Structure formats: structure tokens, C-alpha cells
Amino acid sequence: MNEFVELADWFGWRAPHEPEVVDSLPTPTFTVKDRPRISFSTNNYLGIATSPRTKAAATRGIKAYGVGNSDSRLLGGNLALYGELERKIARSNGKSHAILFATGYLTNLGALSTLPRATQIARVFGFTASREYSYAYFSDEYNHISIREGMRLSGARRYSYHHVDLDHLETLLRRSTATSKIIVTDGVFSQDGDIAPIPDLLRLAERWDALVYVDDAHGTGVLGASGGGVVEHFKAASERLIYMGTLSKAYGSIGGYIAAHGLITEVLRMACPAYGFTATLPPDQAMVISTAIDVVRDEPERRQRLWDNQRYFVKRMAELNYKLVATETPIVPIWLGDEAKAEQLALAVREEGIHVDAIRFPAVPIKSARLRIQLNAGHRRADIDHLVDVLRRHQHLAEPARRFVAASRDRLGYSGQWRPANAPVCAENSDSAMLVMKTAKNRS
Numbered sequence: 061m062n063e064f065v066e067l068a069d070w071f072g073w074r075a076p077h078e079p080e081v082v083d084s085l086p087t088p089t090f091t092v093k094d095r096p097r098i099s100f101s102t103n104n105y106l107g108i109a110t111s112p113r114t115k116a117a118a119t120r121g122i123k124a125y126g127v128g129n130s131d132s133r134l135l136g137g138n139l140a141l142y143g144e145l146e147r148k149i150a151r152s153n154g155k156s157h158a159i160l161f162a163t164g165y166l167t168n169l170g171a172l173s174t175l176p177r178a179t180q181i182a183r184v185f186g187f188t189a190s191r192e193y194s195y196a197y198f199s200d201e202y203n204h205i206s207i208r209e210g211m212r213l214s215g216a217r218r219y220s221y222h223h224v225d226l227d228h229l230e231t232l233l234r235r236s237t238a239t240s241k242i243i244v245t246d247g248v249f250s251q252d253g254d255i256a257p258i259p260d261l262l263r264l265a266e267r268w269d270a271l272v273y274v275d276d277a278h279g280t281g282v283l284g285a286s287g288g289g290v291v292e293h294f295k296a297a298s299e300r301l302i303y304m305g306t307l308s309k310a311y312g313s314i315g316g317y318i319a320a321h322g323l324i325t326e327v328l329r330m331a332c333p334a335y336g337f338t339a340t341l342p343p344d345q346a347m348v349i350s351t352a353i354d355v356v357r358d359e360p361e362r363r364q365r366l367w368d369n370q371r372y373f374v375k376r377m378a379e380l381n382y383k384l385v386a387t388e389t390p391i392v393p394i395w396l397g398d399e400a401k402a403e404q405l406a407l408a409v410r411e412e413g414i415h416v417d418a419i420r421f422p423a424v425p426i427k428s429a430r431l432r433i434q435l436n437a438g439h440r441r442a443d444i445d446h447l448v449d450v451l452r453r454h455q456h457l458a459e460p461a462r463r464f465v466a467a468s469r470d471r472l473g474y475s476g477q478w479r480p481a482n483a484p485v486c487a488e489n490s491d492s493a494m495l496v497m498k499t500a501k502n503r504s
């Protein structure tokens with residue numbers, strides 16, 4: 061028990077940070093204690109979570125099947141609609157196969173922890189490989205925590221490369237003796253808003269015989285001519301590509317998936333405990349997701365409004381003296397650096413009826429705090445103007461500021477996310493969220 065007393069004290073459990081209780085969810089307007097607010101930090105980019113079509117699909121699903129699936133698909137829970145949805149997802153991602161998981165987090169945790177262990181798991185059932193395989197992950201340092209946790213659980217060697225630094229990645233690939241190499245990246249970096257250079261990563265994968273695993277949680281439904289995500293954005297196609305998407309953001313529901321060559325999805329279906337040993341999505345949500353894919357296709361005006369708003373906000377922000385971490389996607393983070401200033405600015409904005417998330421350690425490194433602005437299809441010009449006006453009044457908090465900074469670690473001057481103090485970037489990375497939180501706290 062003592063270790064938990066110490067730990068809970070360290071976390072400040074007696075005065076915990078209580079997230080605000082809301083009365084409704086952002087569409088992007090919502091209410092808190094009966095007062096209206098507008099969110100500039102919601103993942104419901106296209107408003108699909110409350111679209112009449114998705115709500116009708118949920119109602120039909122509940123009427124037909126009830127509210128949940130209490131079984132695994134490997135046992136009694138394999139309704140035909142899951143397979144149909146997987147085929148639809150595969151088609152919409154230009155892949156032959158897809159596999160569904162209960163959440164996006166679980167998709168990364170399950171797939172990344174399983175791929176390097178699948179041979180080992182099969183061995184228990186009598187499989188003998190023709191040779192000895194060894195695995196290594198090569199992961200962008202800003203990747204989402206679900207990626208890092210998945211890789212850690214795999215037991216494979218892990219190398220962290222500097223954010224979007226292809227030279228560094230290639231050095232690590234060249235040095236590696238692993239027989240199976242997997243490069244892993246966010247498609248759109250969730251706290252920085254920049255886009256991974258997928259074609260360049262695929263070129264390196266070709267040269268070094270690797271696979272590329274892309275987590276496109278914030279790109280799915282948002283990027284690309286028809287919302288096909290980062291792969292459509294770059295018109296990239298390769299059998300080396302393992303595409304991961306989440307269904308909780310632009311698609312407004314819950315769940316995650318891998319779309320890839322059938323070899324990958326079927327190995328996961330057989331060997332991944334996070335697929336086989338857990339209940340799957342409720343059937344009504346599978347019907348919602350199928351409808352959400354249609355909504356993204358048939359209602360392009362949602363994506364048009366999102367991108368018009370993105371461009372308008374970026375243009376208006378050029379009048380102010382803030383640093384924007386990136387301006388390529390609907391995630392446009394405003395750099396503050398100092399945690400207290402970020403909180404202060406978020407609070408000041410909230411007092412004007414606008415919700416923005418202050419992103420701070422441990423989601424980003426210490427002294428890298430920012431306001432993560434996420435543009436939305438439902439914002440009106442007047443909402444954006446209001447936000448810009450409020451930011452104008454408080455811009456002293458961001459001083460000294462330059463207008464734009466690239467999201468490169470050297471230019472931002474911080475030493476990399478989640479990395480223990482003494483761990484060299486190119487070395488095998490043994491971090492975990494807890495370990496690094498503790499290390500970073502000791503440093504501060």
C-alpha cells in the first residue's frame with residue numbers, strides 16, 4: 061500500500077484536477093451549467109456525431125439488435141454487419157482487407173503489441189518458421205501514447221527518431237539488423253497538427269525492406285479529396301502500408317480499424333488478443349459508422365466548411381503575434397511554452413464562452429504547453445472572429461512570440477516527448493508513460 065500512498069501524494073490526489081462537467085457535447089456549441097459555449101477543441105470535426113442520418117442509424121440498430129454486443133466476434137458476437145463494415149472500410153481506404161477493434165487506442169495497443177509476437181504465439185500451436193525472425197519498430201518521437209504503449213508491450217526493439225527527421229530515421233534503419241522493420245507514425249500529429257511525410261517514409265521502407273504503420277486518427281474523414289485521410293492526401297498506395305484509423309473523431313462514433321494487406325489483417329484476427337478476447341463494438345455503432353462513411357462521401361459541404369474555416373482562422377491569426385505550431389490541418393496549436401500561461405489563456409478564453417484545451421505535460425513535454433485549436437465544420441465566421449478578438453486582447457501572455465514556428469524539435473528547442481532524461485534518441489527506447497512522467501517531474 062505504501063507505494064500507492066507515496067504515488068497518490070505525488071500525483072496530488074487530495075486536490076485532483078477535475079475535468080469540467082458538461083451538460084451536452086460539442087456540435088461545436090454545447091452547454092455548461094445551462095450556459096452556452098462553443099468548442100474550438102473537439103474531435104467531432106464534421107459534426108457527424110449528431111447528424112440526423114447517424115442518429116437514425118443508431119436508432120435502427122438499437123431496435124434491431126439491442127444496445128450492446130456482449131461477445132467476442134470469435135465466439136457468438138460475429139454479426140454479418142461487422143464483416144460488411146470491414147469490407148466497406150477496406151474499400152474506402154483502397155485496401156483489400158480491414159479489421160475492426162473496439163476503440164482506436166485498443167487498435168494501436170493490440171496491433172502493435174501483436175505483430176512482432178505473432179510467430180511466437182503461433183509456435184504454441186505447433187507452427188515452425190522457416191527461419192528466425194527479429195523485429196524492430198522505428199517510431200516518430202511525437203507519436204501518440206497508444207502507439208508507444210503498443211510497441212512497448214510487443215517486446216520488440218524500439219527506436220525513436222527525431223520528429224519527421226528522415227535522415228535520422230534512415231540512420232537507424234541502416235544500423236538495424238532486424239529481419240522485420242516497421243516504421244510507425246501518426247498521420248496528422250495529434251498535438252502538433254503537422255502531417256507525416258508518407259511518400260518519403262514509403263521510399264525509405266522500400267529501400268530498407270520495412271513496413272509503414274500510419275495512425276491517421278486525425279486525418280481519417282478530414283484530409284484528402286474525399287476524406288480518405290493522409291493516404292489520399294498524398295495519393296500514396298503501397299502494399300507496405302498498414303493504415304490505422306479511428307472512428308471516434310471525424311466519424312463521430314467509437315472504434316478503430318486497420319486497413320492493410322489481408323496477410324496483416326488475418327494474422328491479427330488469429331493472433332491479436334485485443335481483437336479476439338474482448339467484446340466488439342455495439343451493433344448500432346457499426347451501423348452508425350457505415351452511415352458516417354456515406355455522410356463523408358455524400359455531404360462534401362461538411363469538409364468544405366471545415367477547410368474554409370481552417371483557412372480563415374489561419375489568415376486571421378496572421379494579424380496577431382502568436383506562434384502557430386503548424387497550419388496545415390484543422391489542428392492549429394498556439395504555442396505558449398509555459399504551462400501556467402497556457403492555462404491562464406485557456407481560462408480567459410473560456411470566460412468569453414469559448415472552450416479551448418490547454419495541452420500541457422504529460423501530453424507534451426514540459427515547457428511545451430499550447431492551446432490546441434481544432435477548427436470545425438460547424439464554426440461560423442462570427443465564432444472565429446470572436447476567438448481571434450479574445451486572443452488579441454490576451455496576446456501579451458504569449459510574448460515573446462514569432463508568428464510561425466515549424467513543429468521541429470530543434471526549432472522549438474525541446475528535447476523530445478516522453479523520453480527519459482538520459483536516454484539517447486537513437487538508442488533502444490525503454491520508456492513508458494509513468495517512467496517518463498516521473499523522470500520529467502524530477503527534472504522540473
Ligand SMILES: Cc1ncc(COP(=O)(O)O)c(C=O)c1O
Nearest residue numbers: 163164165204206250277306308
Ligand atoms: C493519434 C491518435 N491515435 C489514437 C487515438 C485513440 O483513439 P480513440 O480515442 O478513438 O481510442 C487518439 C485519440 O486521441 C489519437 O489522437
